[in-house]
Amino acid sequence: MDFSGKVAVVTGGANGIGRAVALGFARGGAKVVVVDRDAEAGAALAAEIGRGRAIFCAADVTRAADVQGYVQAALDAFGAIDCFHNNAGIEGRIAPTAEYDEAVFDAVMAVNVKGVFLGLRHVLPVMIRQGRGAVVNTASIAGLVGTAGMPAYVASKHAVIGLTKVAAGEVGPLGIRVNAVCPGPIATRMVQDIARQVSPNNPESVEERYAAAIPLRRYGTPEEVANVVLFLCSDLASNVTGAQYVVDGGRTSA
């Protein structure tokens, strides 16, 4: 996909799905702004993409000042924001609702809901001024169905889909598209940590059990999610907005 002349901002861009998206944008010729609280991995990725083609901006997406900071850094470096992958997220703890820790609930909602809201709050005005732009929020299949033991994560990802629908309706008339991607289990740190929480002594057995419930019988790769995010940001998706694109190997169809 051709992103030459475009500027892309990716939150949670230092690792996992966001990293694959940042590399995909760079391959397509976009200038890339990698946003993350992991400064070491973020700076390394920007260096890998290359000077003049990418910058790293350290930010905690839960803090409005940091969000305004990455928006300004993108404008200062490259003059526009055409594509925005609003992706940073955390999984929280695995525990039933009746036992769930309140502080962990707040932390998950802060990153996954407030972080996505703040991204929209500060990037959409730029896109409205430009009269163009495409946003992809990372939800999850946990935004579509419930999963026992993940009350905060499931609630947060349902909220991301709600934010996506509202923003799509608001900015659609201005030519700006807002969609959500809903990955199933994807081979990143996040699913490894979930498996370790469920079975500290035998996380491999958890991953085998999860994979067996997927029609394609395997976890997806970050690149497979990135392909859909890049499509949704591209002109090929010019009539797609307010949508939820599932990338789950068939998990929610089974």
Ligand code: NAD
């Ligand atoms: P990951 O942990 O590999 O990457 C997440 C990135 O977000 C990390 O680089 C981390 O430093 C960054 N981050 C976390 N909190 C942040 C904050 N407050 N401010 C700035 N950066 C922050 O995980 P991933 O699997 O690549 O997850 C990316 C997104 O995909 C998340 O929203 C996650 O919920 C979603 N998702 C993942 C899966 C999966 O199976 N891996 C499935 C569905 C949805």
